[in-house]
Amino acid sequence: MSTSTSSSITFSRRSFIRTSSLASGGLLIGFNLFQACKPKAAPPIDISQLNFNDFNAFIKIADNGAVTIFSPNPEIGQGVKTSMPMIIAEELDVAWDNVFVQQGILDTNNYTRQVAGGSQSIRFGWDALRQTGATARQMLVNAAAAKWGVDASECTTSEGVITNAKGETLGYGDVVKEASALEVPEDVTLKEPKDYKIIGKDAGNVDIDKIITGKPLFGLDYKAEGMVYACVLRPPAFGKVLESYDDTEARAMPGVIDVVRIGAKAQSLFEEIPRLQNMIVASDKVAVVAKTTWEAMKAKKAIKATWTDGTPMESTEFQNEQLMGLLDGNTFETLRSDGDVKKAFAQADQTLERTYESPFLPHNCMEPMNFYANVTDEKIHLVGPIQTPEGTANFAAKMLGREATDVHLEMTRMGGGFGRRLYGDFVLEATEISDAIKKPVKMVSTREDDMSTGIYRPSIKYRIKASIKDGKVTGYHLKEASINTNMYGLIPNFFPAGAIENYQVDVANYDSNVTTGAWRAPYTNFLAYAEQSFFDELAELMEVDRIQLRLDLLQKVKGTTDERIQYDPERMEKVIKTAVEKSGWGTKSEGTYQGFVNYYCHNSHVAEVADVVIEDGKPVVKKITCVVDCGIVVNPLGALNQIEGGVIDGVGHSMYSDFAFEDGAPTTKNFDAYRLIRMKEAPLVETHFIKNELSPTGLGEPTLPPAGGAVANALKAATGKRIYQQPFIKNPELLQVPAKEILG
Amino acid sequence: MPTYQLKVNGESHTVEASEDTPVLWVLRDHMNLVGTKFGCGIAQCGACTIHLDGEAVRSCSLTMAQVEGKSLITIEGLSADGSHPVQQAWKEVDVPQCGYCQAGQIMTASAFLEKNPSPSSEEIKNAMHGNICRCASYNRIHKAVGIAAEKMS
Numbered sequence: 001m002s003t004s005t006s007s008s009i010t011f012s013r014r015s016f017i018r019t020s021s022l023a024s025g026g027l028l029i030g031f032n033l034f035q036a037c038k039p040k041a042a043p044p045i046d047i048s049q050l051n052f053n054d055f056n057a058f059i060k061i062a063d064n065g066a067v068t069i070f071s072p073n074p075e076i077g078q079g080v081k082t083s084m085p086m087i088i089a090e091e092l093d094v095a096w097d098n099v100f101v102q103q104g105i106l107d108t109n110n111y112t113r114q115v116a117g118g119s120q121s122i123r124f125g126w127d128a129l130r131q132t133g134a135t136a137r138q139m140l141v142n143a144a145a146a147k148w149g150v151d152a153s154e155c156t157t158s159e160g161v162i163t164n165a166k167g168e169t170l171g172y173g174d175v176v177k178e179a180s181a182l183e184v185p186e187d188v189t190l191k192e193p194k195d196y197k198i199i200g201k202d203a204g205n206v207d208i209d210k211i212i213t214g215k216p217l218f219g220l221d222y223k224a225e226g227m228v229y230a231c232v233l234r235p236p237a238f239g240k241v242l243e244s245y246d247d248t249e250a251r252a253m254p255g256v257i258d259v260v261r262i263g264a265k266a267q268s269l270f271e272e273i274p275r276l277q278n279m280i281v282a283s284d285k286v287a288v289v290a291k292t293t294w295e296a297m298k299a300k301k302a303i304k305a306t307w308t309d310g311t312p313m314e315s316t317e318f319q320n321e322q323l324m325g326l327l328d329g330n331t332f333e334t335l336r337s338d339g340d341v342k343k344a345f346a347q348a349d350q351t352l353e354r355t356y357e358s359p360f361l362p363h364n365c366m367e368p369m370n371f372y373a374n375v376t377d378e379k380i381h382l383v384g385p386i387q388t389p390e391g392t393a394n395f396a397a398k399m400l401g402r403e404a405t406d407v408h409l410e411m412t413r414m415g416g417g418f419g420r421r422l423y424g425d426f427v428l429e430a431t432e433i434s435d436a437i438k439k440p441v442k443m444v445s446t447r448e449d450d451m452s453t454g455i456y457r458p459s460i461k462y463r464i465k466a467s468i469k470d471g472k473v474t475g476y477h478l479k480e481a482s483i484n485t486n487m488y489g490l491i492p493n494f495f496p497a498g499a500i501e502n503y504q505v506d507v508a509n510y511d512s513n514v515t516t517g518a519w520r521a522p523y524t525n526f527l528a529y530a531e532q533s534f535f536d537e538l539a540e541l542m543e544v545d546r547i548q549l550r551l552d553l554l555q556k557v558k559g560t561t562d563e564r565i566q567y568d569p570e571r572m573e574k575v576i577k578t579a580v581e582k583s584g585w586g587t588k589s590e591g592t593y594q595g596f597v598n599y600y601c602h603n604s605h606v607a608e609v610a611d612v613v614i615e616d617g618k619p620v621v622k623k624i625t626c627v628v629d630c631g632i633v634v635n636p637l638g639a640l641n642q643i644e645g646g647v648i649d650g651v652g653h654s655m656y657s658d659f660a661f662e663d664g665a666p667t668t669k670n671f672d673a674y675r676l677i678r679m680k681e682a683p684l685v686e687t688h689f690i691k692n693e694l695s696p697t698g699l700g701e702p703t704l705p706p707a708g709g710a711v712a713n714a715l716k717a718a719t720g721k722r723i724y725q726q727p728f729i730k731n732p733e734l735l736q737v738p739a740k741e742i743l744g
Numbered sequence: 745m746p747t748y749q750l751k752v753n754g755e756s757h758t759v760e761a762s763e764d765t766p767v768l769w770v771l772r773d774h775m776n777l778v779g780t781k782f783g784c785g786i787a788q789c790g791a792c793t794i795h796l797d798g799e800a801v802r803s804c805s806l807t808m809a810q811v812e813g814k815s816l817i818t819i820e821g822l823s824a825d826g827s828h829p830v831q832q833a834w835k836e837v838d839v840p841q842c843g844y845c846q847a848g849q850i851m852t853a854s855a856f857l858e859k860n861p862s863p864s865s866e867e868i869k870n871a872m873h874g875n876i877c878r879c880a881s882y883n884r885i886h887k888a889v890g891i892a893a894e895k896m897s
Contacts, residue, residue, distance in 0.1 A: 077843065367781070641838065
């Protein structure tokens, strides 16, 4: 539920773990933000063992007053390298234009749990980052006050300058040396939101100049002295096992340095990560090492490998049968049960039951998986794009029987993550190769490698049944059939939990040898469409207004004492009403068909309206109006980018992206056959924020899940057809066009 | 192994590479021009877009034999300091999210605007349709191309 932004926070001195003078002059301040700020509630999303709040931040102030802020969390395009330092700079009270931002390295002594995932960096960093800036500011003020012989309370700050009551001034750089020797204040006062000068103002991406001029930024761009390149031949299908290989031809090719069998060392981690046992990423593989990337790629194709059948090889047809079998069966685990849905269905005037289906999805980060490793007796040097640097570094050390402290890991900017870079399988590959060949190596995957040996969003099916009695929704039963894992944590307590008297969420899965994992907004990325399509159809069956049905349901949740309920009905009501107003809902001229959706996930409330028109007999998604309540918006320019991207990503994957298996192997391996949304299909996204002074919540993910639902509901309005299957283009009514013909 | 003469960003270079080596990898591995990105390797995503005698081309699918003696411009050579109107428009609009595809987007846009300095909205969409942005920053790319056109006119 909502938490207000408190302006004064006390935290323990123990959390202020480091302040030191720099040899080069200036002050380095570090905080253990985890100790500084334990959240009252448990993290809302349990991506297994990940935590999001436990990191440290550094501020470096030079004698000349120049301020460097180290951004602790990995940057995957979600903008935290800009927005997290903005929060520190606000409370430090310096001019944003004078701040230099640097990516922190993995540093388990001073930062811990540096993770990008679950849209939680800003939410959990909010209090701690503000305290970091405010404490540093207070120490600088205290140092200046001591120098002047005045009381610190007489002093004010602005843009890095301290002023006393007489109007005398000192720059931060003038007092950093003294400040570093001072006691750390235990009580600091944080700014009121109305006084913000940086938070809430547009700030451009801190890496923009490097991006537009093509400077080395990404993992694939990293180079080191003596570095060689490796490409890895992995099993051609999930279920195949490497028996033997002939590398005679490959070894004779230009530039080829070595060919090594890898996998055995990663398999030593099976006890640590039991799920690895089923993973293609931990099977035996062949690494081809060459002087250049192209020579490695080419020689990989010349390896003649023999594969044997290990575990059963699945097809999409088989997977669909398994999932349908689960939905029809009785092996469910109940995640939440209110009242008695069976009784509600038995006593109903009417019931509605629908099944929704989704395919597997690969992540398709534009930067293919890659990592640099240099294993020496001295250390394990790792550089590259990774969302979970600490966990991955630990596994790399364990795999080689080394200490975690032997690992030096540097994070590069990432060419997309979307969940794929939570898994460090490619880091382990690079580490194992370097350990085998005793050279610094860059492991580079091709697009085909990425798409055909991925860690996919699993194919999922939902079956939803609702009962209507005396014009009211009396029962709601959601069943999930998934592969390997099910929805986790608090998702069963999202809308409409609490709004319907008899409510039940059941889940079941089967174990597959196809690797599955988190994909931007796990589970909700498909669930939102299923539920919100269902509500629309329910309103039609009940012959009630589809918006009013949603608002009526929310009434029941107001004032609830059920602490499990995650969403706030008042905030949800506000995004719904604002979306109705801003989208011109119900007032569009003939020829524009609208679809509505409201959703809560990643602690944010969102409503979206899709506008669809028919052009050349084909429905076209023209515009999405998106209303977001994510509390205080730290960087509106970056936030809008996340929202626009999330919405279009959601529209694209709902509409176009399909992925199938035959004999254990994906049938599409590159962008000639796999369809991602492109410019001409991208709708215009119009965003409206709900303005308030509540603490910031997630933004990288929550606008994606509702987009598919808004489009599906608008397509129903436009075509009269309900869609129960993603991608929507599979439905003949929507004129399926192959990817190749779409390319203009 | 054969050697090739080519002009990259105004400078002449001699490169030794097998004849089937894609220009992309020569730029990245041999010449250390890593601004040009690898995305798909089959000319479908546009991340590797460069200019070949002024035309936007996919460097992942061009061999050294095809570019011998020709003049190439990469993102590093589009301007000396990021001052090209397309680069400036990208900065003004703050287009990138992850940023990986943006060099290719900028190279496609800059070649397009040389040919069509005052494009319509639809023409911009058609021109940029071949470049995938996985973060889906398409609204901003569209806007930035429009602003760049104004700057160039």
